[in-house]
Amino acid sequence: MLTNRKSLWWLLGPPVVYLAALPVANRVEPVVFGLPFLMFWLVVATLLSPLFVWLAAKGDPVWAAARRAERAQADKQ
């Protein structure tokens, strides 16, 4: 189930950016784009999360196999 799927390590990205960064990000200053820093950081983390999942999928042989199977089926129709 998990063998040869090294790219799944990217799925640890969201917990790391949201949580491991908290001790540093838990502050009001500096204000970025009008947002207090903690809120700005959480917005950044929210935008990065889908990117991490995308990176996980990009290197995932299961994703690639499923894509190939989908294309093969689309060709048949």
Added chain:
Amino acid sequence: MNNAAVSIGILALFLVAAVVLGIRAARGQDKVDLAEWSVGGRSLGIVMTLVLMAGETYTSFSYLGAAGWSYTYGASGLYLVAYLSIGMAVSYLVGPLLWGYAHRHGLHNITDLVAHRFAAPWLGAVVAVVATVFLLPYIQLQITGMGTVVASVSYGAIGLGLSYLVAFLISEVFILASGLRGSAWVSVLKDITVVVTLAVVFVYVPMKFFGGYGGLMNRLITERPAWLTLPGPKGDTYGMAWFISTALLNGAVYSVLPTSVAGFLGARSAQTLRRNAMILPFYQLLLFIPVLLGMAATFVVPGLKNSNLAMFEMIRAEMPAWLLGVIGAAGALSAIVPMAVFMLVIGTMWSRSILGRHPRTAAHQRPLAQLVTLGAGVVALGMTFLFPNVLVRLSVISYEGIAQLLPLVVLALLWRRMSMVGAVIGMCVGIAIVLALVITGNDPWSGINAGAIGLVANLAVTFVATLVRPDNPPDDRMPVPEFDTGLPRSVTAGSRPDGDL
């Protein structure tokens, strides 16, 4: 026409539209097959899966509760955003895992999945009871949320009791008629209404009360700095340790919540779920709006007794009645959709794992599921009237209780030798710890989410028991380690791992 009549009229229009949409979804459905009703015939494409999963996660708690939370406790309310994004990442792996296993063996939710994995029907029944105990409070929370919204947008003309009843009736009607697919269709209406109204309010409130977005942020930064960081203005309860432990725990639990699982199993393919995991996190951006608005409300309507009304009270006096009606409709639909799915999964679990087990009842699983769906709603409604506070208090621990099912549902599919007895004892220990900490007022304990503490103990028991006496189930009880392509299988798995992680 007076204001109340206008906003009630608009609200009623949306609710009627929801019922019509929900019932229309039943057209062309098979009327006998349980899977057609319970998991939408396992046929939902990426758009409907996205809409349904968004519809389930964005509950009336997100709409009202997030604003109310940040009004009282500040930025710690953003744990919602953190756990949902983490939950989506987890679901990239766990969603397809559960989908593949359920698809292969014709399973409908976590209870028959556990029963099948361990060849133990009794365990499915136990899980159904445990899950129901922790889900019922969530239904009641939605009924209460709906009541609050309706009473507020009707300017008090409609009482709480009547709005509770309306919430119950509407969600039962469409969920009984068309099941999971009906919820997906009502979610379409709900998501559009929620996105549009939040955007309007997000533009309107800063302009109206603070001379613009910059004005609001400046006042927050200068006058409410305590609200903008953890642990917030009310002391240490919701500090950094709580935020981290809760986001991790809820993020892990998200994929075994029976409602999420129903959404997973409704998908057409495993690949749909992987795409869903990639796209849905963007939806979390919406949650920043109620959190900010809740903080804004500390200036506009300070000292509210019921903080859940923070957003509505702030806009009620200033907005035209028709717009308040639309906003109320968004709030009401946010209660109705998740509530309907919660009732559906309780019905499905009881039918599959308790009532429909007997050879004589097995042919009637669909009507049995619908009967329990109705019964669950009746119980939650009755509890709302009789003991309004008991269940709301319990709903706080819904996630913490369901978390204790993680080893039995997910770990069991990844770890062949995991001891069933160990995981069952672990579950009991975990639940006992959660209940003990919550009842004695120790949640969070030393700043850490009680469910996380329970889960650590639960896992420890499971691991030790497995070391002492590992199980050795036959291969066909484990998921096949093929590429879960989600399409007709042509390749059978070659070599199997020996059951280790």
